[in-house]
């Protein structure tokens with residue numbers, strides 16, 4: 001008998017927010033207790049069943065930062081193969097409706113000038129997001 005093993009890779013879609021405010025961009029430091037501890041990311045999270053990208057994003061930002069956002073622009077996705085799963089990061093440029101952020105998951109947040117974003121230790125997938133964001137900014141000039 002011939003047996004075959006079919007490896008099924010989990011694909012996880014993760015909308016994330018590039019939040020702009022007064023010319024700066026919000027970066028979130030992941031909790032020491034999570035995967036990729038203390039690395040930096042754009043807030044967001046895994047899509048749940050029957051959600052659109054935008055619905056996931058609004059829900060995750062409420063959960064993580066307790067704040068409402070307006071979505072300005074969807075940017076090209078970045079994919080990251082993590083071996084057992086593939087992450088599809090879906091970045092959105094966003095604005096804040098109010099400035100009262102309460103952190104529920106992140107160690108800390110920083111507001112950075114766009115050109116200073118690469119100075120942080122980002123999760124690998126975010127390097128593609130930062131590039132997409134720089135392309136977006138260049139297109140606006």
Ligand SMILES: Nc1nc2c([nH]c(=O)n2[C@@H]2O[C@H](COP(=O)(O)OP(=O)(O)OP(=O)(O)O)[C@@H](O)[C@H]2O)c(=O)[nH]1
Pocket residue numbers: 014015016034035036040041042043044045046080087089123124125126
């Ligand atoms: N929110 C967010 N997640 C990111 C970014 N970059 C990146 O690789 N990810 C990965 O996408 C997944 C998002 O999951 P999550 O935020 O809902 O929850 P989590 O960290 O507990 O997930 P995990 O424990 O499965 O890794 C994580 O594995 C996270 O490491 C990013 O910029 N923002």
